[in-house]
Amino acid sequence: MKKYEGLFQIGEVALLCGITRKMILNYEDLGLLAPTTADIASGYRYYDIRAISKVQTILDLRQVGMSLPEIGQYLNGGLSAESKIAALEEQKRQLDFMLAEMKARAVKSDEYAIEEIFLPETVCICTDYVAADIEDGLSAYIAAYETCINRRIPFAATSYHFCEFPEDILSDEFFKTENIPMCICISVDRKKAPSDAVIYPECWALSLIYRGAYENSVFAYEQLQKYISEHEIQGYGYPRELYVQGDFDADSEENLVRIVVPVMSKENGDFL
Known part of the structure; x- marks a missing residue:
């Protein structure tokens, strides 16, 4: 059995998740992710399926508007989904306001909607x-x-x-x-x-x-x-x-x- 069978190097994880090696290292620096193990002699990092799943969770949370510090708080239990929902609703209100005001500036003199x-x-x-x-x-x-x-x-x-x-x-x-x-x-x-x-x-x-x-x-x-x-x-x-x-x-x-x-x-x- 190979020493690292069932584990994946950082380049492989990056390819699977559609991101760069640098992004994964950044997640590690921020405490969002840790390699499953590392080879002391070569310095190579290895990740199991749980670590890969966590990378995908981070990417999913980025898609819903969370910053990396917010993701760290969320994963550690310091930020609730409810508080983020409230923040997103406020952002939506602001975007709706901005959209309405720009539409207003496009109104012609004979339009009465x-x-x-x-x-x-x-x-x-x-x-x-x-x-x-x-x-x-x-x-x-x-x-x-x-x-x-x-x-x-x-x-x-x-x-x-x-x-x-x-x-x-x-x-x-x-x-x-x-x-x-x-x-x-x-x-x-x-x-x-x-x-x-x-x-x-x-x-x-x-x-x-x-x-x-x-x-x-x-x-x-x-x-x-x-x-x-x-x-x-x-x-x-x-x-x-x-x-x-x-x-x-x-x-x-x-x-x-x-x-x-x-x-x-x-x-x-x-x-x-």
């Missing part, structure tokens, strides 16, 4: 204002934005600034071009938010992307009104305009606004 989205919790510096007209509302928004800058309040990394319009979207008088009541909300970093910041809880919302001059957004609002009526949605909140893209020009055809209407849970009647 309504979808349901999840709005994360947002911390804001809020200013109540009644705008004489759209231009006055834009000026007030700019002033609120500048105030946060002058106060040196760090902005939130992923939340858009927005305006909330405290009226029923289905009201015949909802869309106004004069005497417009609004709450200007500048999104700020939660960890560095001042005491006068306001928290908007996470919720689900109907969403529609609008591209164009602000005064023509009435067409987008009409689509939302029609959707809410046709689907007989009973629980909904005040509309918000999340400003995705623009250069403070109310007449620009490149303004990009996500109009959202928070909706209630069918189960308990609360805003999600």
Whole structure:
């Protein structure tokens, strides 16, 4: 019987698993793998089927997004599958957000696709204002934005600034071009938010992307009104305009606004 019968050299293991010899040595350096035995005279490493199976387990865990240090923790019992699932779900949420925002930037001026989205919790510096007209509302928004800058309040990394319009979207008088009541909300970093910041809880919302001059957004609002009526949605909140893209020009055809209407849970009647 050969001395190392049933064992495999490192090159053979690498070939079987479709990786390099260097990767296997790296796994050993990190404590993820150990050779079954080694020839003292030649320095050759030998691996049995259990070691080969462990290499495949490492590769499988890499495929689901685990880093090598995380794999070490997982194999040693220091990282649970549940905690990694939670981390992957957060990554998925972030990827979904990134995908949705890039799709939003591809919307054409005549597209009005309504979808349901999840709005994360947002911390804001809020200013109540009644705008004489759209231009006055834009000026007030700019002033609120500048105030946060002058106060040196760090902005939130992923939340858009927005305006909330405290009226029923289905009201015949909802869309106004004069005497417009609004709450200007500048999104700020939660960890560095001042005491006068306001928290908007996470919720689900109907969403529609609008591209164009602000005064023509009435067409987008009409689509939302029609959707809410046709689907007989009973629980909904005040509309918000999340400003995705623009250069403070109310007449620009490149303004990009996500109009959202928070909706209630069918189960308990609360805003999600």
